[in-house]
Amino acid sequence: MSAAREETGTETLTAPAEDYLKAIYAIGKGSGPAATNEIAQRLAIAPASVSGMVRRLADQGLLAYERYHGVKLTESGRRAALRTLRRHRVIEAYLSQALGYPWDRVHHEAERLEHAASDELVDRMAATIGEPEVDPHGAPIPTRDGSVDETEYLSLAQLAVGSAGVVVRVSDEDPEMLRYLAELSILPGKKVTVKSRAPYDGPITLSVGRQELSIGPSLAANVLIAPLADRGGGRG
Amino acid sequence: MSAAREETGTETLTAPAEDYLKAIYAIGKGSGPAATNEIAQRLAIAPASVSGMVRRLADQGLLAYERYHGVKLTESGRRAALRTLRRHRVIEAYLSQALGYPWDRVHHEAERLEHAASDELVDRMAATIGEPEVDPHGAPIPTRDGSVDETEYLSLAQLAVGSAGVVVRVSDEDPEMLRYLAELSILPGKKVTVKSRAPYDGPITLSVGRQELSIGPSLAANVLIAPLADRGGGRG
DNA sequence: CCAGAAAGTTAGGTCATACTAACTTATTTT
DNA sequence: AAAATAAGTTAGTATGACCTAACTTTCTGG
Ligand SMILES: [Mn+2]
Ligand SMILES: [Mn+2]
Ligand SMILES: [Mn+2]
Ligand SMILES: [Mn+2]
Numbered sequence A, B: 001m002s003a004a005r006e007e008t009g010t011e012t013l014t015a016p017a018e019d020y021l022k023a024i025y026a027i028g029k030g031s032g033p034a035a036t037n038e039i040a041q042r043l044a045i046a047p048a049s050v051s052g053m054v055r056r057l058a059d060q061g062l063l064a065y066e067r068y069h070g071v072k073l074t075e076s077g078r079r080a081a082l083r084t085l086r087r088h089r090v091i092e093a094y095l096s097q098a099l100g101y102p103w104d105r106v107h108h109e110a111e112r113l114e115h116a117a118s119d120e121l122v123d124r125m126a127a128t129i130g131e132p133e134v135d136p137h138g139a140p141i142p143t144r145d146g147s148v149d150e151t152e153y154l155s156l157a158q159l160a161v162g163s164a165g166v167v168v169r170v171s172d173e174d175p176e177m178l179r180y181l182a183e184l185s186i187l188p189g190k191k192v193t194v195k196s197r198a199p200y201d202g203p204i205t206l207s208v209g210r211q212e213l214s215i216g217p218s219l220a221a222n223v224l225i226a227p228l229a230d231r232g233g234g235r236g
Numbered sequence C: 001c002c003a004g005a006a007a008g009t010t011a012g013g014t015c016a017t018a019c020t021a022a023c024t025t026a027t028t029t030t
Numbered sequence D: 001a002a003a004a005t006a007a008g009t010t011a012g013t014a015t016g017a018c019c020t021a022a023c024t025t026t027c028t029g030g
Helices: A015-030 A036-043 A047-059 A075-099 A108-113 A119-128 A174-182 B014-029 B035-042 B045-057 B075-099 B106-113 B119-130 B176-185
Strands: A063-067 A069-074 A162-170 A191-197 A204-208 A213-214 A223-225 B064-065 B072-073 B164-170 B190-196 B204-208 B211-213 B222-227
Touching: A015 A036, A015 A047, A015 A069, A015 A075, A036 A047, A047 A063, A047 A069, A069 A075, A075 A108, A075 A119, A119 A174, A119 B075, B014 B035, B014 B045, B014 B072, B014 B075, B035 B045, B045 B064, B045 B072, B072 B075, B075 B106, B075 B119
Parallel strands: none
Antiparallel strands: A063 A069, A162 A191, A162 A223, A191 A204, A204 A213, B064 B072, B164 B190, B164 B222, B190 B204, B204 B211
């Protein structure tokens, strides 16, 4: 076996490479293999381009790649992904807490800064705002040494009718959605109770605080919940 | 004249393009033309590569380029250069003031962040630290609308023996030099008096506060001074 | 189990940015 | 003013990252 250019140590990754690794990590959280098409879709890139990039990343020892069968992160790839994820989330938290940046725009800004900020800067940011454990959307921040809370939560769309939970996390990419969630006051930390769910992708009615409201299932799918132990938490 | 692709508006500049524009601005402060070799040297790039890049920037309407005779910034190029310079210096000031970043390392960090930070972020940073007018090395920060103080100062190497001045600015790129200057307490705002200068590039003796010290001319050339009006300020 | 659909790859471009080597133009020196 | 030197450009190559079009492999459902 003619060993390809293995990881020689810490050759610096390009911004696109870091974004690929993050995307691959996000798909199947490092467990299952990530499909070319899904990577392509997440990054808004043609599948053909993904094939090419994936080969390069595999040559660098960051991915295990089997032609026609998707990719998985290697240990080294996972470390790199988590390093970028930490940067991204610390930056989001810092922008939000230290600079009053609105929560619907931190993601876009962090998406570029994550590739430019040094570890030292990121650590200083984290220290300055008191070593936050989650970003403004509730996503857990990996630690310096590369561990993360990988708890999987139910989405609001999966929560059983009648049960209650606390919003732990919302998806962070769509500014318009974030503004709408804030308007409805569906925010990390808020307690919600599912009142009803209409069939055939119908609206979900819930109470947040003292208000009652009704949202569509695709919005609900973007809100993750930690169930409060009362009336069972499984899918309804 | 077959008009090349003129500036169509605000096509986003790449990081290398922004660095070229900054370098060209720094050479001859927008007045004289910048020589290919000098651009190459500042950016640590081969002269041949500069020829290529300069042509592309000229095609974008950012430079006036005459083959074999160097380049000048156009109005649009100058604006772009000052936009990047503002980002760079605000970032340096912010890192230093808000995050306690040491002054010998802010430049390196800002050199990357300047290409990733949005105008909004830079403006928030500036606001947070009270709209600074100079960066940690004393360089003036361009305003949002693109004006800068372009006062030219004498260097400590040019200051007449016997005359005094205030350190306004030191060059910012070499961390080791910056640490040494801090050690000698040659810092922006400090008053210095030139006591003597030995011929043939000999050491320059000066007093800073109550201490007397002696530095080489190449270090002195990196320290800019606002003369205090007493015993004439011209070259000695 | 096999045809059609879906998924994925290769082939062949493009663009930006850099390099070295070879050449051309400009400047300086004699 | 010619020769020598310095400065600058072109030619040809490489790499990374993207694209579309055409092809191949895998999956699926009848
Ligand atoms: Mn984000
Ligand atoms: Mn990114
Ligand atoms: Mn600087
Ligand atoms: Mn830069």
